Amino acid sequence: MDLRKRIRFIYFDLDNTLWDFKKNTIIALKKVYNEKIIKNNIKIDFNYFKEVYTDRNEEHWRAFERGETTVQELRVSRFDKTIQDLSIGDRVEAEDLNKLYIDTLVSLKNLMNNAKLILDYLRPDYELGILTNGHKEEQYKKMNSSGIFDYFSVIITSDGAGASKPNPKIYRDAIEKSGYNPEEIAFVGDDYVVDTLAANREGITGILLDPKNNIEDNNIIKISDLIELKEFF
Numbered sequence: 322m323d324l325r326k327r328i329r330f331i332y333f334d335l336d337n338t339l340w341d342f343k344k345n346t347i348i349a350l351k352k353v354y355n356e357k358i359i360k361n362n363i364k365i366d367f368n369y370f371k372e373v374y375t376d377r378n379e380e381h382w383r384a385f386e387r388g389e390t391t392v393q394e395l396r397v398s399r400f401d402k403t404i405q406d407l408s409i410g411d412r413v414e415a416e417d418l419n420k421l422y423i424d425t426l427v428s429l430k431n432l433m434n435n436a437k438l439i440l441d442y443l444r445p446d447y448e449l450g451i452l453t454n455g456h457k458e459e460q461y462k463k464m465n466s467s468g469i470f471d472y473f474s475v476i477i478t479s480d481g482a483g484a485s486k487p488n489p490k491i492y493r494d495a496i497e498k499s500g501y502n503p504e505e506i507a508f509v510g511d512d513y514v515v516d517t518l519a520a521n522r523e524g525i526t527g528i529l530l531d532p533k534n535n536i537e538d539n540n541i542i543k544i545s546d547l548i549e550l551k552e553f554f
C-alpha cells in the first residue's frame with residue numbers, strides 16, 4: 322500500500338498522540354496535591370491520590386464514550402468521586418480541585434516523542450488536522466501552550482462536533498471538513514478502538530500509535546513512535 326500517493330490529509334488525535342497527556346497530567350495532579358491536599362494538612366501519599374484519581378478519571382471517560390455523561394459533568398465528577406473515595410470530601414471542594422487541575426494542565430507544553438519533528442516533516446506535503454474528544458477551549462489551549470496550533474487547517478473537538486469518537490458522526494464530520502475523500506485521509510491516534518478501528522470503519526486509514534506494543538492486530542497499521550510515520554509518508 323502506497324500511502325504517500327494516496328493520502329492527502331492527515332488527522333491527529335491530541336491527547337497521548339501529540340500532546341503528552343500522561344506526563345502533563347502527573348505534573349498538574351502534583352500541583353493539586355501540593356496546594357490542596359498537603360496545604361490542608363491531609364495525610365495522603367501522592368501516589369495513592371494519583372492512583373485513585375486515575376481510576377475514577379478512566380471510569381468517567383469510558384462512560385463519556387458510551388454517551389452516558391458530558392465532558393462538563395465528568396470534569397468535576399471525577400474529582401468528586403476521588404475525594405469521596407479518599408474520605409476527604411468535607412475538607413476539599415471537587416470544583417476547586419478541578420479548576421486548579423485544568424488551569425495547570427492546559428498550560429503545560431510536553432509533547433510526545435518526535436511530535437514537533439514529524440509535524441515539520443509532514444507539513445510541506447500534507448494538510449494536517451486534529452480530531453479529539455474533549456473540551457474545545459481546553460484542547461485549543463493545550464495546542465497553543467505546546468506551540469503546535471498553527472500546524473492544523475482543521476480542528477475538530479467532540480463538543481464542537483456534537484459527537485465523540487468512536488461515534489461515526491464525528492468521523493463523517495472530519496471527512497467533510499477536510500475536503501477530501503475517506504481514502505485520501507489518514508488518522509493517527511493512540512486508542513485502538515476509539516481512534517483506529519473507528520476510523521477504518523469509515524474508510525479512513527487508521528494508524529495506531531502504540532508505544533508499549535499493547536495491541537496485536539495484523540490488519541491495522543501500527544507505529545511505536547511518531548518518527549516511524551516517515552516510513553509511510
Ligand SMILES: [Mg+2]
Pocket residue numbers: 334335336337338510511512
Ligand atoms: Mg488519545
